[in-house]
Amino acid sequence: MTFSPEPALDRDSSVCIHTDGSCLGNPGPGGWAARLAYGNKVRYISGGFAATTNNRMELYAALSALESLTRPCRVDLYTDSRYLRDAVEKGWLDSWQRKNWKKSGGGDVLNRDLWERMLLVRSRHDLRLHWVESHAGHAENEEVDRLARFEARRDGLPPDLGRVPAGEGVNRRQMPAEADQL
Numbered sequence: 001m002t003f004s005p006e007p008a009l010d011r012d013s014s015v016c017i018h019t020d021g022s023c024l025g026n027p028g029p030g031g032w033a034a035r036l037a038y039g040n041k042v043r044y045i046s047g048g049f050a051a052t053t054n055n056r057m058e059l060y061a062a063l064s065a066l067e068s069l070t071r072p073c074r075v076d077l078y079t080d081s082r083y084l085r086d087a088v089e090k091g092w093l094d095s096w097q098r099k100n101w102k103k104s105g106g107g108d109v110l111n112r113d114l115w116e117r118m119l120l121v122r123s124r125h126d127l128r129l130h131w132v133e134s135h136a137g138h139a140e141n142e143e144v145d146r147l148a149r150f151e152a153r154r155d156g157l158p159p160d161l162g163r164v165p166a167g168e169g170v171n172r173r174q175m176p177a178e179a180d181q182l
Contacts, residue, residue: 014038014074017065018132018140021057021081022148027163030057031151033144034065044144048151049160055083056163057148059114066121074126080134080141088129093118113162 016037023030031048045064048057058081066075079085087093093115096102101109109115132138134145151157 014076015069017062017075017077018144019058019061019065019077019079019081020134020141020144020148021054021059021061022145022152023052023054023057024152027051027053029152029157030054030160031148031154032057032061032064033147033151034061034068035140035144036065036068044147046147046151048148048154048157049163050157052160052163055081056111056114056160057152058084059111059118061144061148063114063117063121066125066127067117069125072124072126074128076128076130078130078132078138078141080132080145082131085129085131087115088118088122088127093122111162 018035019033021030021032029048029050030052031046033044033046036043036045045068047060047064058079062077062079062081062084065077069075087096095104096109096115097119101112101115103109132141134141
């Protein structure tokens with residue numbers, strides 16, 4: 001599903017996005033949800049995976065929302081994920097890319113597949129991330145939290161193809177960087 005703002009987006013207009021991810025166990029079945037608002041229009045998108053991590057669901061929610069926009073927009077994205085907010089706002093993402101996807105301590109960056117997508121989508125939009133405390137009564141955050149938890153509990157969730165569980169019969173030296181999930 002795509003969400004297209006009104007045809008004439010001026011510099012003072014923005015799309016407001018609220019996102020959340022949820023995981024029943026970490027790793028475990030997970031869900032993600034996003035609420036996109038532009039003017040008086042509101043749309044929800046959501047989904048989930050059978051075996052994933054909370055951080056992947058937080059990232060997937062933001063990516064899905066941003067990728068659903070059909071043209072460049074000014075975006076205010078609200079998340080309760082410090083992992084997402086800090087990686088973008090504190091420059092970790094740019095640093096990881098410059099260091100060939102290595103953390104400052106030398107280990108591989110987790111969730112590289114999703115972070116590479118974030119680099120692409122971030123360059124398309126005027127993106128501002130805002131952190132909100134989870135379960136603190138923020139109505140839109142509570143809404144997407146409920147939807148993400150609902151998605152995590154659904155039967156028949158597809159596999160998270162970007163996540164390779166550590167130690168499942170694969171030589172660790174041959175596993176992709178995103179194999180070591182939190």
